[in-house]
Amino acid sequence: MKFLVCISKVPDTTSKIGFTDNNSKFNEAGVQFIVNPYDEWYALVRALELKEANGGSVTIITVGEQSDEPVMRKALAIGADEAVRINAKSDDSFFIAKQIAEYAKNNSFDVVLCGKETINFNSAQVPATIAELLDMPLVSLATKLDINGNTATLERDVQGGSEVVEVQTPFVLSAAKGMAEQRIPNMKGIMMARSKPLNVVEPVSVEAHTEILSYELPSGKTECKYVEADKMDELIELLHNEAKVI
């Protein structure tokens, strides 16, 4: 089985969010970057487990700049065999998906795994776009993955519950919580990651469909109003007459 895992670099979950250049750019000063949790904990780790059980290879791919390489090395330290960086920076999901789809087309993978969304743009657009560009089935929001020969059995989240589904390889999935457990890279992994191949590929030419013009921070919350613990009638009255939510 050849697995391709799509990895994106995102600000750490506790980062302070701010913007520069007239609110048009994310302020990276003092921000720590990590592998997008869904990509790392779920997609990557499950691909590694399946490779360890049945053989094969795990390639990670990132559409990004050289500054993305440290997080790619982390994915190699966790156990991926090789890395590919498409040398481009874009906020446009179609642009990103097209780059990954082109690479996947030329290198025929059995399963393309993505996270369910990035925690900075929360778009949940890249996985299904890759699937469409490759004309492959998609299992969106998958929480379990097993493969037997060419048949994969998955569980996926749907509204109000889940479904067990079956699909033939090749296919694309987006991974949600449950698919695997986080793995902490060990010293040996970190050492080995340094010598694993990280290939840089130039992007294909694609016109971006969308553009982010500016960002905005939510307006500050009003002060919290305290209600005494034995005055729940007062709380109900505030929720009814002041907040008007009940």
Add this chain to the structure above:
Amino acid sequence: MSSVLVFADSKNNKITKASLETVAYGSKIANDNGGSCTVVTYGDIPEAELKTLGAYGAKEVVVARSASNDSQVLSKLTADVVSEKGSDVIVFSQDFTGKAVAPRVSAKLNAGLVSGVIDYPNTSEGFTVKKNAFSGKAFAYASIKTDKKVISIVPNSIGITKGEGEASVSDFQGTLATAGVTVKESKVKGGEGILLDEAELVVSAGRGLKGPENWGMIEELASEMGAATACSRPVSDIGWRPHHEHVGQTGIAIRPNLYIAVGISGAIQHLAGVNASKTIVVINTDPEAPFFKAADYGIVGDAFEVVPKLIEAYKNFKQANN
């Protein structure tokens, strides 16, 4: 921009609440621009139910009765109706189905997609939408540069407006794509339970509750109020609650009108999933709990004393208002 197409999802052969919101949203865009709104949907939904979409502003409904919920099937269906109707704006709900189908439709039509939209588009200059970014910690304004535009809106961000009217209903005449994914087993809760992602009221609890046996009062409060239940991540990790109830950065993001957080500290990753709620009530023994900074109303106190009082107060309120 004249013609708007809305994709509507269904559950138990009823159009979902999130989809009704999407229909109302699409119809408003169509009306503001002198166009009309068509709905495409699928499944064995009764004709009468489909006609009522007219009350939310739809002129026509096209239904593919034998289509499955597969993304390849639904994206071809939607793209076919787009080309038949000449739609310029295609609207989805950013829900389970929307996440799988909208990007495929966008790639098929070579049309730009912005997901996570929380307001009406600004069309005074180009086509710009406001969307969630950084897990609820910021917003982005994104412009779609292609002729056709696809957007998917976050449930509960616009609200539903209902008027009068009946939509005309017709069956989809084209051919359906073959589904690559086959459903072997459905573990969807039956009945009329309130779905967390569509709920207007949510009662949520965390590790402060000490154990799964103490959730009875949370469920009672929720059922009194007609609210959905939710929980923090550690609570679903240790199996006190089912994992689909977990909200936050790694769970689901919600934006109810009211979020009541009981015994939850308010870690930044938890807030990421709930801070778009209109009103937040926090019940916590620790006056220093970070959640109070994000709260509109705070109660410093023991959940085991406060929640039963709140249930009683709500019951009295319900009686007085009946």
